[in-house]
Amino acid sequence: MLRRRTILTRLLSSPSTSPIASLHRLLSAAAPAVSPNPSFAVEDYLVGTCGLTRAQALKASTKLSHLKSPTNPDAVLAFLAGLSLSSADVASVVAKDPQLLCANVEKTLAPVVAGLAGHGLAQAEIARFVSLGRSISRCRSVVSNLPYYVSLFGSVENLFRFLKKSSGLLGCSLEKVVKPNVVFLRKCGLGDCDISKLFLSTPRLLAANPEHVQTMVASAQGLGVPPGSAMFKRMLQAVTFVSEEKIAAKLEYLKNMFRWSDAQVRIAVCRAPMLLTKSRESLQSRSKFLISDVGLAPAYIAQRSVMLSYSLEGRIRPRYYVLKFLKEKGLVPRDRDYYNVLSISEKVFMEKFICPHKEAAPKLAQDYAAACRGKMPTRFRFT
Incomplete structure (x- = not known):
């Protein structure tokens, strides 16, 4: 339930403190006339008054070519200032939504802001809504649907x-x-x-x-x-806005790249739906390393397809060479499973496979860190 607050309601209704009253005072002092100003240049106004860059102003001015006077934009800016938006926030929202400067403050902006306040939003929260731009501050449904x-x-x-x-x-x-x-x-x-x-x-x-x-x-x-299974949400994310044809094409590519059977590719995708979102280049590089270099069987990878979501440069390759080195030196059993080493967190990996071997392999931590930064030596020896 939204908490009830009335700060902005009072702010909008009180003639002494409301942003509308403030903007009226500003307008009466700075822009009493509402007739067209022949010297008014939209692009210059966006740069000089709203704080946009020249490139932003050039783009935004195409949507404001009908403006002939700064009167209404001044009123909008005064209203935004009353909501405590910073100069940077104002520039950002105007760049996103230039037509905000054409909105009627009393008939459009103020009612929406008052409605948001009526739902219990604090002034800072309302300012954030307005700063999102893209017509949010002029959308009446914001109030009713909030x-x-x-x-x-x-x-x-x-x-x-x-x-x-x-x-x-x-x-x-x-x-x-x-x-x-x-x-x-x-x-x-x-x-x-x-x-x-x-x-x-x-x-x-x-x-x-x-x-x-x-x-x-x-x-x-x-x-x-x-539906209802633990992996359903992730699979739904993977297939969102992807056509059946593209899904079929990606499955076929996975089969060929990892030498999987129809059954194996389905196992792999069900266990790691993100495979459907990976680029062909990233899948190809992982396939080459895991099958050709490491020597893993396609069936092994299919059953543990989550490994394909890990970074090749920052995790898959460096940890493999650490494990290979430790096995060669007799520091870990030769039957130590690669996937189990790959799937643990970085903290646990350091505690189990790097720190305990400082004396036997003094350069292990240094070489591993270098490998994780992409500085993989031609012959990874950790010596």
């Missing part, structure tokens, strides 16, 4: 994180698009926390056509990951 979105994402902060990635959400129909998608995903076994995380990682999914979301769920199921 309680639902805060409940969905769990907090105002999470909602901000989402809107930074996809402010277009606020232009979507809550009843026809957003709610049906949420309800459908709940039926697929996802809890509200999982749904929130899914939308934060894949923002476009929330505002997608409900039929398309159902198609993506069907794709995940077709790859062998049923």
Whole structure:
């Protein structure tokens, strides 16, 4: 539930402290006339008054060619100042949404801000909404839909994180698009926390056509990951907005690159859905190293396909050579499993495979650190 605050409500309603009153005083002192100003140049105004760079101003001015006077932009800037937006914030929001300068303060901006305050948002939180730009500050649905979105994402902060990635959400129909998608995903076994995380990682999914979301769920199921399973959310992320043809092509590529059978490629993808998002170049380099250099069997890799998500330069290759060196020196058993060494955290790896061998291999830590930075010697000896 949103906490109740009335700071901005009082700010907007009090004639002595409201930003509207302040802007009226500014206008009466600085711009009493509303007639066209023949000397007004939009681009210069954006640079000199709004703080945009010349390149930003040139781009933004194309959307403001109809402006003939600074009167309304001055009013908007005064309103933004009343919300305590910094000069940098103002420049940023105007660059994102130049037409904000054309908004009617009293009829458009003030009611939205007052509505947000009425839902309990503090002035700083409202300023953050406005600073996101892209018409957010002029979208009346922000006010009416805010309680639902805060409940969905769990907090105002999470909602901000989402809107930074996809402010277009606020232009979507809550009843026809957003709610049906949420309800459908709940039926697929996802809890509200999982749904929130899914939308934060894949923002476009929330505002997608409900039929398309159902198609993506069907794709995940077709790859062998049923709704409600532990890997379902990750598979859904991997197939979001990817056509069936592209998925089929990636599966075929994986089969050929790792010498997998149909059954093995499905095992690999189900255990590591991110394989569907990896570039062909990154997969090829991992295949070459793990199969040709390390000598791992395709079936071994398929069963442990998560290893393909690790960095080749920063993890896969350096740890392999550490393990190889330790085995050659008799410092670890020769049957020590490579994947178990690869999958542990960096802290645990250092504690188990680097620190205990300072005396026997004094240069091990130094060479390992160099290898992780990409300085892999032709012959990795750690001596």
